[in-house]
Amino acid sequence: MMTSEPRISQLVDHLFRHESGRLVAVLTRIFGIENLELAQDVVQDALVEAIHHWQYKGVPDNPSAWLFRVAKNKAVNQINRDRKKTHCSSDVMHYLQSRWTVEPALEHFFSEEEIRDNMLRMIFACCHPAISSDSQIALALRTLCGFSISEIARAFLTTDENITKRLVRARKSIRNDNVAFEIPAGVELEKRLDAVLETAYLLFNEGYSASNGNEVIRYELCEEAIRLVQIIAGSNMIQFRENVFGLLALMYLNASRFKARLDEKGNILTMAQQDRSKWDASLREKGLACLNQAGKDNKIGFYHLLAGISASHCLAPHYKDTDWQGILYLYDCLVNIDSSPVILLNRAIAVCNVWGPEKAIEEIRQIENIPSLKNYHLLYSTMAEFYFQSKQYSKAADCLETSIRLTSVLAEKEMLQTRLDSCKIS
Amino acid sequence: MKDFLLILRTEGNVWTDLSPEQLQHHIKNGGAYIGRLIKEGKLKSANPVDKGSRIVTSANGALKDGPFNESKEVIAGYFLIQADDIDEAVEIAKANPIFNDISTRIEVHPMMPIGG
Numbered sequence: 001m002m003t004s005e006p007r008i009s010q011l012v013d014h015l016f017r018h019e020s021g022r023l024v025a026v027l028t029r030i031f032g033i034e035n036l037e038l039a040q041d042v043v044q045d046a047l048v049e050a051i052h053h054w055q056y057k058g059v060p061d062n063p064s065a066w067l068f069r070v071a072k073n074k075a076v077n078q079i080n081r082d083r084k085k086t087h088c089s090s091d092v093m094h095y096l097q098s099r100w101t102v103e104p105a106l107e108h109f110f111s112e113e114e115i116r117d118n119m120l121r122m123i124f125a126c127c128h129p130a131i132s133s134d135s136q137i138a139l140a141l142r143t144l145c146g147f148s149i150s151e152i153a154r155a156f157l158t159t160d161e162n163i164t165k166r167l168v169r170a171r172k173s174i175r176n177d178n179v180a181f182e183i184p185a186g187v188e189l190e191k192r193l194d195a196v197l198e199t200a201y202l203l204f205n206e207g208y209s210a211s212n213g214n215e216v217i218r219y220e221l222c223e224e225a226i227r228l229v230q231i232i233a234g235s236n237m238i239q240f241r242e243n244v245f246g247l248l249a250l251m252y253l254n255a256s257r258f259k260a261r262l263d264e265k266g267n268i269l270t271m272a273q274q275d276r277s278k279w280d281a282s283l284r285e286k287g288l289a290c291l292n293q294a295g296k297d298n299k300i301g302f303y304h305l306l307a308g309i310s311a312s313h314c315l316a317p318h319y320k321d322t323d324w325q326g327i328l329y330l331y332d333c334l335v336n337i338d339s340s341p342v343i344l345l346n347r348a349i350a351v352c353n354v355w356g357p358e359k360a361i362e363e364i365r366q367i368e369n370i371p372s373l374k375n376y377h378l379l380y381s382t383m384a385e386f387y388f389q390s391k392q393y394s395k396a397a398d399c400l401e402t403s404i405r406l407t408s409v410l411a412e413k414e415m416l417q418t419r420l421d422s423c424k425i426s
Numbered sequence: 427m428k429d430f431l432l433i434l435r436t437e438g439n440v441w442t443d444l445s446p447e448q449l450q451h452h453i454k455n456g457g458a459y460i461g462r463l464i465k466e467g468k469l470k471s472a473n474p475v476d477k478g479s480r481i482v483t484s485a486n487g488a489l490k491d492g493p494f495n496e497s498k499e500v501i502a503g504y505f506l507i508q509a510d511d512i513d514e515a516v517e518i519a520k521a522n523p524i525f526n527d528i529s530t531r532i533e534v535h536p537m538m539p540i541g542g
Binding site for chain 2: 094095098099100101103104105107108
């Protein structure tokens with residue numbers, strides 16, 4: 001079989017993304033979490049070997065199974081040949097050091113059930129509160145999603161060096177704080193689950209927020225965030241999943257609008273300007289199904305409400321059909337759970353649509369001096385919109401100028417500039 | 427949960443006495459049995475005994491070592507398992523499929539816990 005090189009590397013990339021997180025999770029279970037880097041190296045080695053082999057012998061029918069076999073062999077070699085070099089606290093290492101247990105143990109640890117559980121353990125480890133949040137995301141992308149260091153750097157518009165530093169810091173925190181490779185139980189689980197969902201939400205927003213970054217990578221960040229939450233949603237080990245389904249619903253619903261957010265030139269389109277035929281109906285359906293699931297126990301959580309708001313937008317055939325009354329009601333509920341300035345700012349938009357721009361400006365006045373909003377460009381662009389609608393064009397122009405100064409995203413600057421120009425002729 | 431040491435003694439040796447087909451069968455069933463114990467969290471470790479055993483004895487106040495002379499019965503290996511009590515440990519020993527392949531005796535020894 002002849003297979004050309006680019007096709008192989010494409011296949012390996014694809015395979016790597018899908019299988020590396022699973023392999024790293026299993027190997028971490030075997031080697032112990034203090035050897036996370038070793039687990040990654042073994043997987044990397046297996047990939048390199050796969051590429052070499054497939055270039056000469058062709059791609060096997062089941063490349064995943066092939067890759068898993070190579071990784072298993074490498075793990076056994078690592079433990080037995082380099083016994084002195086590998087210091088492991090893991091309780092299962094000795095299984096791979098005995099002829100009687102090595103094969104049954106490999107079969108057990110590489111079973112679908114174990115892979116799933118270990119992915120979940122890895123999610124909890126990556127999102128451990130001992131690790132800073134930017135390091136958490138880098139670590140999750142590296143270990144769970146199989147992103148290379150440069151891919152992560154590109155996604156966050158930073159250098160490889162910077163990402164490497166974050167990963168080193170993350171691994172150090174894991175060692176120093178004795179982060180356990182296990183799923184927490186009881187009260188601890190609830191607390192830790194919130195932290196996990198928050199990280200996944202940050203990762204999603206990192207991908208969703210328009211920026212100068214590559215759109216393809218941005219979309220992949222959203223997909224990976226969804227995949228992580230799917231793993232949690234699919235686990236029976238986690239009892240209370242209403243927040244999980246709420247977040248998953250929110251992600252699906254927002255992702256369904258992803259491809260309509262920009263025009264062909266990369267300009268940002270507002271909800272009113274978006275071509276709704278570009279919204280992805282199948283993602284929307286998945287989102288609505290999760291929303292339904294989230295509401296099953298009659299408890300309403302933070303993500304659930306946000307998902308409800310997103311669903312309202314998704315379900316309006318045209319912008320003018322948007323159910324602003326309903327959205328404002330959901331924001332009122334949301335404020336009871338979380339009255340952070342950004343939520344209040346978004347609530348003001350609903351207020352504007354229900355009660356008019358003057359009322360919305362009053363709402364904004366109450367939050368504009370909050371320090372965390374002072375340098376937030378969206379505060380000023382939102383305020384500009386309200387002034388514009390109430391025909392106070394010079395105030396609108398002032399706000400737009402501030403907003404342009406505060407944003408670093410070129411596409412946003414351009415959108416705001418267009419708005420500023422229309423202010424000046426009004 | 428308590429630890430139990432299972433010592434397997436066989437008459438003859440599976441590696442030399444079984445036909446290739448029988449050996450394959452033996453490995454497959456033994457693997458499934460061990461896999462089950464791992465999955466249930468009952469196996470701490472298990473190892474077959476390699477060639478070259480020796481024995482250390484003391485005679486007239488001096489230690490000496492020499493080859494471990496086995497009769498027709500050999501120590502095939504050990505299992506260190508966890509079980510609720512000796513009865514469960516015995517049941518685990520009885521489930522070992524090695525009994526189907528070769529004449530076997532399994533000793534089941536409870537291990538003394540700390541403070542026990």
